[in-house]
Amino acid sequence: MLVQEGYDALSVDAVAERAGVHRTTVYRRWRDVGGLLADVLDAAGSDAWRPPDTGTLEGDLVAVNAELEAGLTDQPVTAALIAASFRSPEAAAALQRFWDDRYTRCAVVVARAVARGEVPEGTCARRVLVAATAPVYQRILLMRDRSDPLLAEQAARGVALAAAHGVFVGGQQE
Amino acid sequence: MLVQEGYDALSVDAVAERAGVHRTTVYRRWRDVGGLLADVLDAAGSDAWRPPDTGTLEGDLVAVNAELEAGLTDQPVTAALIAASFRSPEAAAALQRFWDDRYTRCAVVVARAVARGEVPEGTCARRVLVAATAPVYQRILLMRDRSDPLLAEQAARGVALAAAHGVFVGGQQE
Numbered sequence: 131m132l133v134q135e136g137y138d139a140l141s142v143d144a145v146a147e148r149a150g151v152h153r154t155t156v157y158r159r160w161r162d163v164g165g166l167l168a169d170v171l172d173a174a175g176s177d178a179w180r181p182p183d184t185g186t187l188e189g190d191l192v193a194v195n196a197e198l199e200a201g202l203t204d205q206p207v208t209a210a211l212i213a214a215s216f217r218s219p220e221a222a223a224a225l226q227r228f229w230d231d232r233y234t235r236c237a238v239v240v241a242r243a244v245a246r247g248e249v250p251e252g253t254c255a256r257r258v259l260v261a262a263t264a265p266v267y268q269r270i271l272l273m274r275d276r277s278d279p280l281l282a283e284q285a286a287r288g289v290a291l292a293a294a295h296g297v298f299v300g301g302q303q304e
Numbered sequence: 305m306l307v308q309e310g311y312d313a314l315s316v317d318a319v320a321e322r323a324g325v326h327r328t329t330v331y332r333r334w335r336d337v338g339g340l341l342a343d344v345l346d347a348a349g350s351d352a353w354r355p356p357d358t359g360t361l362e363g364d365l366v367a368v369n370a371e372l373e374a375g376l377t378d379q380p381v382t383a384a385l386i387a388a389s390f391r392s393p394e395a396a397a398a399l400q401r402f403w404d405d406r407y408t409r410c411a412v413v414v415a416r417a418v419a420r421g422e423v424p425e426g427t428c429a430r431r432v433l434v435a436a437t438a439p440v441y442q443r444i445l446l447m448r449d450r451s452d453p454l455l456a457e458q459a460a461r462g463v464a465l466a467a468a469h470g471v472f473v474g475g476q477q478e
Binding site for chain 1: 390402
Protein backbone atom coordinates (compact mmCIF):
# COMPACT_ATOMS: atom_id res chain seq x y z
CA MET A 131 0.00 0.00 0.00
CA LEU A 132 2.87 2.36 0.82
CA VAL A 133 4.42 1.79 -2.60
CA GLN A 134 1.14 1.85 -4.52
CA GLU A 135 -0.73 4.63 -2.81
CA GLY A 136 1.80 6.53 -0.75
CA TYR A 137 2.10 7.43 2.89
CA ASP A 138 -0.99 9.66 2.98
CA ALA A 139 -3.28 6.77 1.98
CA LEU A 140 -1.76 4.54 4.64
CA SER A 141 -4.26 5.06 7.46
CA VAL A 142 -4.66 2.53 10.24
CA ASP A 143 -8.21 1.94 8.95
CA ALA A 144 -6.97 1.22 5.42
CA VAL A 145 -4.28 -1.14 6.71
CA ALA A 146 -6.85 -2.99 8.84
CA GLU A 147 -9.25 -3.32 5.91
CA ARG A 148 -6.54 -4.66 3.60
CA ALA A 149 -5.38 -7.11 6.26
CA GLY A 150 -8.95 -8.20 6.96
CA VAL A 151 -8.74 -7.48 10.70
CA HIS A 152 -10.60 -5.10 12.95
CA ARG A 153 -9.13 -1.62 13.20
CA THR A 154 -8.74 -1.93 16.96
CA THR A 155 -6.39 -4.87 16.36
CA VAL A 156 -4.06 -2.58 14.40
CA TYR A 157 -4.49 0.34 16.81
CA ARG A 158 -3.75 -1.84 19.84
CA ARG A 159 -0.58 -3.22 18.29
CA TRP A 160 0.84 -0.11 16.57
CA ARG A 161 -1.07 3.00 17.65
CA ASP A 162 -0.37 4.72 14.31
CA VAL A 163 1.12 4.27 10.86
CA GLY A 164 4.54 5.52 11.96
CA GLY A 165 4.72 2.81 14.61
CA LEU A 166 3.70 0.20 12.06
CA LEU A 167 6.39 1.30 9.59
CA ALA A 168 8.95 1.34 12.40
CA ASP A 169 8.10 -2.31 13.06
CA VAL A 170 8.46 -3.11 9.35
CA LEU A 171 11.95 -1.57 9.41
CA ASP A 172 12.88 -3.33 12.64
CA ALA A 173 11.71 -6.64 11.14
CA ALA A 174 13.83 -5.99 8.03
CA GLY A 175 16.83 -5.56 10.32
CA SER A 176 16.29 -8.86 12.10
CA ASP A 177 17.18 -11.04 9.10
CA ALA A 178 20.33 -13.11 8.78
CA TRP A 179 22.02 -10.83 6.24
CA ARG A 180 25.78 -11.00 6.15
CA PRO A 181 28.08 -8.96 3.89
CA PRO A 182 29.84 -10.63 0.94
CA ASP A 183 33.30 -12.16 1.43
CA THR A 184 35.08 -12.01 -1.93
CA GLY A 185 38.64 -11.96 -0.62
CA THR A 186 39.39 -8.27 -1.22
CA LEU A 187 37.99 -5.02 0.16
CA GLU A 188 37.38 -3.78 -3.38
CA GLY A 189 35.46 -6.93 -4.29
CA ASP A 190 33.40 -6.77 -1.11
CA LEU A 191 32.49 -3.10 -1.54
CA VAL A 192 31.62 -3.57 -5.23
CA ALA A 193 29.38 -6.50 -4.24
CA VAL A 194 27.73 -4.53 -1.42
CA ASN A 195 26.98 -1.66 -3.79
CA ALA A 196 25.63 -3.96 -6.51
CA GLU A 197 23.28 -5.53 -3.96
CA LEU A 198 22.24 -2.12 -2.64
CA GLU A 199 21.60 -0.73 -6.12
CA ALA A 200 19.51 -3.76 -7.06
CA GLY A 201 17.56 -3.52 -3.80
CA LEU A 202 16.76 0.16 -4.18
CA THR A 203 15.85 -0.24 -7.84
CA ASP A 204 13.89 -3.51 -7.76
CA GLN A 205 12.23 -3.20 -4.37
CA PRO A 206 10.41 0.11 -4.31
CA VAL A 207 9.33 -0.60 -0.73
CA THR A 208 12.84 0.29 0.45
CA ALA A 209 12.68 3.70 -1.19
CA ALA A 210 9.09 4.16 0.04
CA LEU A 211 10.11 3.37 3.63
CA ILE A 212 12.92 5.91 3.41
CA ALA A 213 10.50 8.51 2.01
CA ALA A 214 8.10 7.70 4.88
CA SER A 215 10.91 8.34 7.37
CA PHE A 216 10.55 12.02 6.44
CA ARG A 217 6.94 11.86 7.67
CA SER A 218 7.16 9.85 10.85
CA PRO A 219 9.72 10.38 13.63
CA GLU A 220 9.19 6.75 14.69
CA ALA A 221 9.96 5.50 11.17
CA ALA A 222 12.99 7.83 11.05
CA ALA A 223 14.33 6.40 14.32
CA ALA A 224 13.73 2.85 13.05
CA LEU A 225 15.58 3.69 9.83
CA GLN A 226 18.54 4.93 11.87
CA ARG A 227 18.52 1.65 13.82
CA PHE A 228 18.34 -0.29 10.53
CA TRP A 229 21.30 1.57 9.00
CA ASP A 230 23.27 1.34 12.20
CA ASP A 231 22.72 -2.43 12.28
CA ARG A 232 23.63 -2.92 8.60
CA TYR A 233 26.78 -0.78 8.78
CA THR A 234 27.78 -2.57 12.00
CA ARG A 235 27.35 -5.99 10.34
CA CYS A 236 29.31 -4.73 7.32
CA ALA A 237 32.23 -3.59 9.47
CA VAL A 238 33.73 -7.10 9.23
CA VAL A 239 34.52 -6.33 5.59
CA VAL A 240 36.96 -3.66 6.75
CA ALA A 241 38.23 -5.76 9.68
CA ARG A 242 39.14 -8.54 7.23
CA ALA A 243 40.93 -6.02 4.99
CA VAL A 244 42.94 -4.82 8.01
CA ALA A 245 43.77 -8.44 8.91
CA ARG A 246 44.91 -9.10 5.32
CA GLY A 247 47.10 -5.98 5.44
CA GLU A 248 45.11 -4.32 2.64
CA VAL A 249 44.28 -1.23 4.68
CA PRO A 250 46.09 0.26 7.69
CA GLU A 251 45.13 -0.36 11.31
CA GLY A 252 42.92 2.43 12.62
CA THR A 253 40.84 2.64 9.44
CA CYS A 254 37.31 3.70 10.38
CA ALA A 255 35.00 0.97 9.09
CA ARG A 256 31.83 3.05 9.37
CA ARG A 257 33.28 5.90 7.35
CA VAL A 258 34.60 3.54 4.64
CA LEU A 259 31.15 1.95 4.35
CA VAL A 260 29.18 5.21 4.30
CA ALA A 261 31.56 6.71 1.72
CA ALA A 262 31.21 3.63 -0.50
CA THR A 263 27.42 3.25 -0.32
CA ALA A 264 26.29 6.90 -0.09
CA PRO A 265 26.57 7.63 -3.83
CA VAL A 266 24.02 4.88 -4.54
CA TYR A 267 21.53 6.34 -2.04
CA GLN A 268 22.19 9.88 -3.28
CA ARG A 269 21.60 9.03 -6.93
CA ILE A 270 18.58 6.77 -6.56
CA LEU A 271 16.76 8.19 -3.53
CA LEU A 272 17.63 11.88 -3.53
CA MET A 273 18.48 12.72 -7.16
CA ARG A 274 15.94 10.15 -8.43
CA ASP A 275 18.31 9.39 -11.29
CA ARG A 276 18.78 5.82 -12.52
CA SER A 277 20.83 6.57 -15.58
CA ASP A 278 24.39 5.75 -14.48
CA PRO A 279 25.23 2.06 -13.97
CA LEU A 280 28.93 2.84 -13.41
CA LEU A 281 28.56 4.99 -10.30
CA ALA A 282 28.03 2.17 -7.77
CA GLU A 283 31.05 0.23 -8.99
CA GLN A 284 33.43 3.17 -9.40
CA ALA A 285 32.47 4.64 -6.02
CA ALA A 286 33.19 1.28 -4.35
CA ARG A 287 36.53 0.89 -6.13
CA GLY A 288 37.48 4.47 -5.30
CA VAL A 289 36.79 4.02 -1.59
CA ALA A 290 38.74 0.72 -1.48
CA LEU A 291 41.72 2.44 -3.12
CA ALA A 292 41.50 5.43 -0.78
CA ALA A 293 41.21 3.15 2.26
CA ALA A 294 44.32 1.26 1.13
CA HIS A 295 46.13 4.62 1.08
CA GLY A 296 45.06 5.32 4.65
CA VAL A 297 42.57 8.08 3.85
CA PHE A 298 40.00 6.76 6.36
CA VAL A 299 42.36 6.44 9.32
CA GLY A 300 41.60 8.52 12.40
CA GLY A 301 38.64 9.22 14.66
CA GLN A 302 37.57 5.61 14.44
CA GLN A 303 33.84 5.18 14.94
CA GLU A 304 33.69 1.48 15.64
CA MET B 305 7.19 28.02 8.02
CA LEU B 306 8.43 24.84 6.35
CA VAL B 307 11.26 24.51 8.88
CA GLN B 308 9.19 25.55 11.89
CA GLU B 309 5.92 23.81 11.25
CA GLY B 310 6.58 21.27 8.53
CA TYR B 311 5.10 20.59 5.12
CA ASP B 312 1.66 19.67 6.41
CA ALA B 313 1.15 23.11 7.98
CA LEU B 314 2.24 24.82 4.78
CA SER B 315 -1.16 25.48 3.17
CA VAL B 316 -1.61 28.18 0.57
CA ASP B 317 -3.90 29.96 3.06
CA ALA B 318 -1.24 29.89 5.80
CA VAL B 319 1.42 31.19 3.39
CA ALA B 320 -0.88 34.02 2.26
CA GLU B 321 -1.67 34.98 5.84
CA ARG B 322 1.99 35.02 6.86
CA ALA B 323 2.86 37.09 3.77
CA GLY B 324 -0.02 39.49 4.40
CA VAL B 325 -1.52 39.02 0.93
CA HIS B 326 -4.84 37.67 -0.25
CA ARG B 327 -5.00 33.93 -0.79
CA THR B 328 -5.97 34.34 -4.45
CA THR B 329 -2.65 36.13 -5.00
CA VAL B 330 -0.80 33.02 -3.89
CA TYR B 331 -3.16 30.65 -5.74
CA ARG B 332 -2.87 32.61 -8.97
CA ARG B 333 0.92 32.61 -8.85
CA TRP B 334 1.62 29.08 -7.57
CA ARG B 335 -1.56 26.99 -7.61
CA ASP B 336 -0.33 24.88 -4.65
CA VAL B 337 2.41 24.48 -2.07
CA GLY B 338 4.41 22.13 -4.31
CA GLY B 339 4.57 24.79 -7.02
CA LEU B 340 5.65 27.37 -4.47
CA LEU B 341 8.46 25.17 -3.13
CA ALA B 342 9.54 24.39 -6.70
CA ASP B 343 9.91 28.15 -7.26
CA VAL B 344 11.92 28.48 -4.04
CA LEU B 345 14.29 25.78 -5.31
CA ASP B 346 14.50 27.31 -8.78
CA ALA B 347 15.28 30.70 -7.19
CA ALA B 348 18.02 29.08 -5.09
CA GLY B 349 19.53 27.75 -8.32
CA SER B 350 19.61 31.17 -10.00
CA ASP B 351 22.28 32.62 -7.72
CA ALA B 352 25.85 33.38 -8.77
CA TRP B 353 27.41 30.45 -6.90
CA ARG B 354 30.70 29.22 -8.27
CA PRO B 355 32.76 26.31 -6.92
CA PRO B 356 36.00 27.01 -5.02
CA ASP B 357 39.30 27.19 -6.89
CA THR B 358 42.04 26.17 -4.48
CA GLY B 359 44.55 24.93 -7.04
CA THR B 360 44.08 21.18 -6.48
CA LEU B 361 41.17 18.77 -6.98
CA GLU B 362 41.56 17.58 -3.39
CA GLY B 363 41.44 21.13 -2.07
CA ASP B 364 38.41 21.98 -4.20
CA LEU B 365 36.45 18.86 -3.17
CA VAL B 366 37.31 19.34 0.52
CA ALA B 367 36.10 22.96 0.25
CA VAL B 368 32.89 21.94 -1.58
CA ASN B 369 32.12 19.36 1.12
CA ALA B 370 32.85 21.79 3.96
CA GLU B 371 30.44 24.30 2.39
CA LEU B 372 27.83 21.60 1.83
CA GLU B 373 28.10 20.29 5.39
CA ALA B 374 27.79 23.80 6.82
CA GLY B 375 24.81 24.52 4.57
CA LEU B 376 22.93 21.35 5.51
CA THR B 377 23.71 21.81 9.20
CA ASP B 378 23.21 25.56 9.62
CA GLN B 379 20.37 26.15 7.16
CA PRO B 380 17.59 23.73 8.04
CA VAL B 381 15.57 25.07 5.10
CA THR B 382 17.78 23.04 2.74
CA ALA B 383 17.02 19.81 4.57
CA ALA B 384 13.35 20.81 4.86
CA LEU B 385 13.12 21.42 1.10
CA ILE B 386 14.66 18.02 0.41
CA ALA B 387 12.19 16.40 2.82
CA ALA B 388 9.37 18.25 1.03
CA SER B 389 10.55 16.79 -2.28
CA PHE B 390 9.27 13.45 -1.00
CA ARG B 391 5.80 15.03 -0.75
CA SER B 392 5.48 17.05 -3.93
CA PRO B 393 6.41 15.84 -7.44
CA GLU B 394 6.89 19.47 -8.49
CA ALA B 395 9.33 20.08 -5.63
CA ALA B 396 11.10 16.80 -6.50
CA ALA B 397 11.52 17.89 -10.13
CA ALA B 398 12.79 21.30 -9.01
CA LEU B 399 15.27 19.61 -6.68
CA GLN B 400 16.55 17.51 -9.59
CA ARG B 401 17.00 20.72 -11.62
CA PHE B 402 18.81 22.33 -8.67
CA TRP B 403 21.22 19.40 -8.26
CA ASP B 404 21.77 19.13 -11.99
CA ASP B 405 22.63 22.83 -12.12
CA ARG B 406 24.98 22.67 -9.11
CA TYR B 407 26.82 19.57 -10.33
CA THR B 408 27.09 21.11 -13.80
CA ARG B 409 28.61 24.31 -12.38
CA CYS B 410 30.97 22.19 -10.24
CA ALA B 411 32.22 20.25 -13.26
CA VAL B 412 34.84 22.94 -13.87
CA VAL B 413 36.62 21.66 -10.75
CA VAL B 414 37.30 18.37 -12.56
CA ALA B 415 38.01 20.09 -15.89
CA ARG B 416 40.73 22.15 -14.20
CA ALA B 417 42.18 19.00 -12.64
CA VAL B 418 42.31 17.37 -16.09
CA ALA B 419 43.97 20.50 -17.51
CA ARG B 420 46.56 20.44 -14.70
CA GLY B 421 47.24 16.76 -15.41
CA GLU B 422 46.03 15.72 -11.94
CA VAL B 423 43.40 13.30 -13.26
CA PRO B 424 43.25 11.49 -16.60
CA GLU B 425 41.28 12.70 -19.63
CA GLY B 426 37.89 11.01 -19.78
CA THR B 427 37.27 11.33 -16.03
CA CYS B 428 33.53 11.70 -15.47
CA ALA B 429 33.05 14.99 -13.62
CA ARG B 430 29.50 14.22 -12.50
CA ARG B 431 30.47 10.89 -10.99
CA VAL B 432 33.47 12.40 -9.16
CA LEU B 433 31.24 15.11 -7.71
CA VAL B 434 28.41 12.79 -6.67
CA ALA B 435 30.86 10.33 -5.08
CA ALA B 436 32.53 13.15 -3.13
CA THR B 437 29.38 14.89 -1.90
CA ALA B 438 27.00 11.94 -1.40
CA PRO B 439 28.41 10.88 1.99
CA VAL B 440 27.52 14.31 3.42
CA TYR B 441 23.92 14.05 2.17
CA GLN B 442 23.68 10.43 3.32
CA ARG B 443 24.88 11.17 6.84
CA ILE B 444 23.00 14.40 7.50
CA LEU B 445 19.77 13.94 5.51
CA LEU B 446 19.17 10.21 5.45
CA MET B 447 20.98 8.84 8.52
CA ARG B 448 20.26 12.07 10.49
CA ASP B 449 23.63 11.68 12.16
CA ARG B 450 25.79 14.72 12.83
CA SER B 451 28.44 13.07 14.93
CA ASP B 452 31.33 12.61 12.50
CA PRO B 453 33.17 15.77 11.43
CA LEU B 454 35.83 13.75 9.57
CA LEU B 455 33.55 12.12 7.00
CA ALA B 456 33.14 15.13 4.66
CA GLU B 457 36.88 15.74 4.48
CA GLN B 458 37.99 12.12 4.18
CA ALA B 459 35.35 11.35 1.54
CA ALA B 460 36.54 14.33 -0.53
CA ARG B 461 40.19 13.34 -0.18
CA GLY B 462 39.40 9.73 -1.06
CA VAL B 463 37.55 10.68 -4.25
CA ALA B 464 40.35 13.04 -5.33
CA LEU B 465 42.90 10.24 -4.84
CA ALA B 466 40.74 7.71 -6.69
CA ALA B 467 40.15 10.16 -9.55
CA ALA B 468 43.91 10.71 -9.84
CA HIS B 469 44.24 6.91 -10.21
CA GLY B 470 41.71 6.92 -13.07
CA VAL B 471 38.91 5.22 -11.16
CA PHE B 472 36.25 7.57 -12.58
CA VAL B 473 37.24 7.22 -16.24
CA GLY B 474 34.65 5.81 -18.62
CA GLY B 475 31.03 6.42 -19.53
CA GLN B 476 31.51 10.15 -19.19
CA GLN B 477 28.31 11.94 -18.24
CA GLU B 478 29.24 15.48 -19.11
